[in-house]
Amino acid sequence: MKTILLTGGAGFLGSHACLNLLEAGYGIYIVDSLENSSFESISRVCRFLKEKNNFFQNKIKFFKADIRNIEKLKIIFEHALSNDNKIHAVIHFAGLKAVSESEENPIKYWEYNVLGSINLFKVMEEYGCKNIVFSSSAAVYGQNQKCPIEEVSSLSPSNVYGKTKKTVEEILTDLHFRKKWGVAILRYFNPVGAHHSGIIGENPISNKNNLFPIICEVAKNNNKKLLIYGSDWPTRDGTCLRDYIHIEDIIEGHKNALNLLLNSGKNLIKVNLGTGKGTSVLELITTFEKVNDIKIEYEFSGRRLGDCAALFADNRLSSSLINWRPRKTLEDVCKDGWKWVLENPYGYIKNLEELDLSNYCEI
Numbered sequence: 001m002k003t004i005l006l007t008g009g010a011g012f013l014g015s016h017a018c019l020n021l022l023e024a025g026y027g028i029y030i031v032d033s034l035e036n037s038s039f040e041s042i043s044r045v046c047r048f049l050k051e052k053n054n055f056f057q058n059k060i061k062f063f064k065a066d067i068r069n070i071e072k073l074k075i076i077f078e079h080a081l082s083n084d085n086k087i088h089a090v091i092h093f094a095g096l097k098a099v100s101e102s103e104e105n106p107i108k109y110w111e112y113n114v115l116g117s118i119n120l121f122k123v124m125e126e127y128g129c130k131n132i133v134f135s136s137s138a139a140v141y142g143q144n145q146k147c148p149i150e151e152v153s154s155l156s157p158s159n160v161y162g163k164t165k166k167t168v169e170e171i172l173t174d175l176h177f178r179k180k181w182g183v184a185i186l187r188y189f190n191p192v193g194a195h196h197s198g199i200i201g202e203n204p205i206s207n208k209n210n211l212f213p214i215i216c217e218v219a220k221n222n223n224k225k226l227l228i229y230g231s232d233w234p235t236r237d238g239t240c241l242r243d244y245i246h247i248e249d250i251i252e253g254h255k256n257a258l259n260l261l262l263n264s265g266k267n268l269i270k271v272n273l274g275t276g277k278g279t280s281v282l283e284l285i286t287t288f289e290k291v292n293d294i295k296i297e298y299e300f301s302g303r304r305l306g307d308c309a310a311l312f313a314d315n316r317l318s319s320s321l322i323n324w325r326p327r328k329t330l331e332d333v334c335k336d337g338w339k340w341v342l343e344n345p346y347g348y349i350k351n352l353e354e355l356d357l358s359n360y361c362e363i
């Protein structure tokens with residue numbers, strides 16, 4: 001059994017990865033400070049797998065710790081060794097992701113996203129762990145790119161968040177060439193939706209500025225209206241085009257990249273994870289309304305500073321490099337995302353004391 005460390009494993013992407021990789025037979029270690037998530041996500045994953053008789057208590061260990069603290073990271077790698085195990089690879093999700101906050105508080109973003117990553121890489125090096133899948137973002141490309149955006153496009157991030165991601169990409173590229181690390185850099189476009197079971201999804205506090213969670217919020221509170229920023233963009237219906245990709249597809253991409261690193265040695269992969277299609281704001285709203293039989297009230301306001309007409313991926317490279325193609329549709333995104341919100345209108349709500357803590361450890 002190979003053991004994978006998920007940093008930020010209790011978050012939106014991390015919890016879905018945890019479920020997927022446990023189902024695939026991996027052993028999972030998680031480190032998460034829980035500052036933008038809840039241990040309830042992991043506790044639900046364990047319960048879900050138990051109910052399917054597909055769960056072994058010793059296959060998962062959760063550590064509440066901050067990756068900015070290097071000594072705590074060492075304890076985790078040491079723990080794996082003392083259990084006759086070692087961490088074979090890391091999927092590095094931990095970080096902060098709010099673009100507007102990154103502009104207001106750059107030091108915080110450099111500290112969490114870059115310093116935290118450097119700590120992690122130091123400890124990986126010390127313990128001989130040389131395989132990593134990194135959560136990067138379409139934000140590394142910047143705003144004024146020709147769409148669909150290819151991986152070879154110039155990287156010119158227009159905000160602090162994107163700059164921190166680009167910097168970590170550069171460090172990892174050096175580690176690949178100078179230290180023979182296996183590195184998969186995955187540039188996500190707009191991960192949305194939720195696990196089809198409805199047991200895990202995006203915590204409503206975590207993504208207040210993204211369109212899909214706002215649509216769900218408006219659907220939940222029928223007195224609210226959605227503001228659409230601009231009706232005069234040079235697109236087919238005047239609203240912005242973005243690339244909405246189902247969270248389960250995104251996570252499949254991680255599994256494929258991970259398998260490639262573990263099986264074939266020292267690759268350097270830099271790929272987009274997107275559908276390859278731009279969906280307009282109005283198209284997303286209409287699909288959500290149709291699939292869920294709900295009316296979304298909206299009105300137009302002016303364009304937002306720093307926005308751009310279109311941002312969507314060229315996703316052909318992921319197909320040849322990691323054998324990945326998205327399988328879910330925009331309808332699946334709308335159905336699964338709404339199911340999660342309907343069944344969990346307040347997201348994760350349990351206190352730690354109410355949860356099964358047998359896999360939980362605070363260091």
Ligand SMILES: NC(=O)c1ccc[n+]([C@@H]2O[C@H](COP(=O)([O-])OP(=O)(O)OC[C@H]3O[C@@H](n4cnc5c(N)ncnc54)[C@H](O)[C@@H]3O)[C@@H](O)[C@H]2O)c1
Pocket residue numbers: 007008009010011012013014031032033034035036037038065066067068092093094095096097112116135136137138188189190191206
């Ligand atoms: N969700 C998106 O739209 C999106 C798009 C592109 C890239 N990404 C990147 O993907 C990764 C995961 O995103 P997500 O949507 O799951 O976010 P999330 O906030 O749900 O998950 C991140 C997790 O990291 C944890 N964390 C943050 N700082 C930490 C630290 N210093 N030490 C330990 N844990 C820490 C948080 O508590 C949280 O559980 C992030 O790096 C993000 O930048 C996300």
